[in-house]
Amino acid sequence: MRQAVLAAAVDILATEGLAGATVAAVAGAAGVHETSVYRRWKTRENLILDALTTELDAALPIPDTGDVREDLERFFGSLASLLAGAHGRALLRLSVERDDSLDESRRAYWTDRLDRAAAMVERGVERGELVEGTDPGLLIEAVSGPLFARVLLSGASWGDTLVPRLVALALDGSRPRTDGGSGGS
Amino acid sequence: MRQAVLAAAVDILATEGLAGATVAAVAGAAGVHETSVYRRWKTRENLILDALTTELDAALPIPDTGDVREDLERFFGSLASLLAGAHGRALLRLSVERDDSLDESRRAYWTDRLDRAAAMVERGVERGELVEGTDPGLLIEAVSGPLFARVLLSGASWGDTLVPRLVALALDGSRPRTDGGSGGS
Known part of the structure; x- marks a missing residue:
């Protein structure tokens, strides 16, 4: 049932x-x-x-491929797919709908569910792919926040490259690297 | 008048x-x-x-200090201050309010105004602080998106360190740098 x-x-x-x-x-x-x-x-x-x-x-399984970039691209790719559809957008809009019959503090169910993604970042730190002290929540917000903002504020759609580009920015940054690379994305 | x-x-x-x-x-x-x-x-x-x-x-002047990190911290600091107040939060909530008397495509006034911030990123590229080909819009979304998402989805507040940390992530990334540094933030 x-x-x-x-x-x-x-x-x-x-x-x-x-x-x-x-x-x-x-x-x-x-x-x-x-x-x-x-x-x-x-x-x-x-x-x-x-x-x-x-x-x-x-809808948002947590991958464990052994590569942090791959894990993040898959996870946020699932989120982007969900939010690109009418169903996902409707569920996201529930978060910003006022309803006095629901406890306001419970509106955070989207961001609460994303907290599960911290495990991918923590594994990346353990493997030495990410610097010690990387804040999993901050990294998750930096990739998911733009997707939420596009749906809620501008309504702008996105192509297949947005998630890999957001992940690359959070992993590689935009300052030049003396090691010369963005890690291949 | x-x-x-x-x-x-x-x-x-x-x-x-x-x-x-x-x-x-x-x-x-x-x-x-x-x-x-x-x-x-x-x-x-x-x-x-x-x-x-x-x-x-x-409320959101575009700084031009000659240093891209400083410019971005000041600009997004202004945005964070605006959104931390009841006035700014109310104006942001207008973006997600449905109103049939307003053209839906005009809901993007927040993100449209942030497009002005591209100038700071472009100057950073010209000065060699950021890699050639840095996408100004992507960088702006990676810092502003989390602020919008916090206000709209979780209602979570933030301290003074959130903006510098988001800017540092977008500039430095979370992968280790062989030059050993986050540029001093």
């Missing part, structure tokens, strides 16, 4: 927004009793957050 | 949002006749965009 209810919740959230995602509507779409939904999730807020978290974690 | 009307428009936008910023309300707050506003700006949309553009350009 859990998968059917969560899938129905994500569909309704993406098509009708927060206001449409009532427990009754989700239960109806999933073909289960409203009381069963309340028994399992207790509140509408728990249901919505469980649906979004499960959806995002499934 | 222009300054009084634009200042009134920005005040109303920040306190009451797009819906409150009617020509009548702005004219009333500025103490001028509504017909005078229409004579000068023709439409409500022109008035709102002129107000936002003028406000943002005044």
Whole structure:
């Protein structure tokens, strides 16, 4: 039952927004009793957050290829693909929608899910690919922030090169390197 | 008259949002006749965009210190200060507010204003501080995107070190440098 209810919740959230995602509507779409939904999730807020978290974690797997650049390009490539589609954009817009029935502090579910990506950066530091003291959160924000800003502010689309270029900037910087290279991207 | 009307428009936008910023309300707050506003700006949309553009350009001067890191830290420091305040946050939230009376393509006024910052990057390339072929827009997005995302998605605040750290990441990268340094930041 859990998968059917969560899938129905994500569909309704993406098509009708927060206001449409009532427990009754989700239960109806999933073909289960409203009381069963309340028994399992207790509140509408728990249901919505469980649906979004499960959806995002499934859409954004954390790669472990042994190469930090490759890992980051794959992970943020998944994020870019998600945000390039109507479904992902709708889910992102939920974050900026005001809804008094949801705790404001829980709006951070996107950025919370991205915190999982820290593991890729930490492995890069352990392998010596990144300098000691690299801040995983900062690096993640420097690549994801521009994608979020494009969707929310300008609506600008992007091609296949944006993610590799953002990853390259965060890894290589824009100051000349005496070792002469951007590491091959 | 222009300054009084634009200042009134920005005040109303920040306190009451797009819906409150009617020509009548702005004219009333500025103490001028509504017909005078229409004579000068023709439409409500022109008035709102002129107000936002003028406000943002005044709040975000483009420094020219001769040092690209210093220029970028000052510019994005101004942006961070603006966005840390209730006024700036309210103006940013206008970008994600839906309003059928405004052309959707004009929502990009924040990112459009940031395009002015390209001059700092271009001067850095000319001085040899940055590699040839550095994309000014990409660098600007890598620093501004995280600030926008924090305000819009997580609501997280930041301290004085976030901007210098984002600038350092975009300039120096996170891969080890054989010249041994982050350029002194």
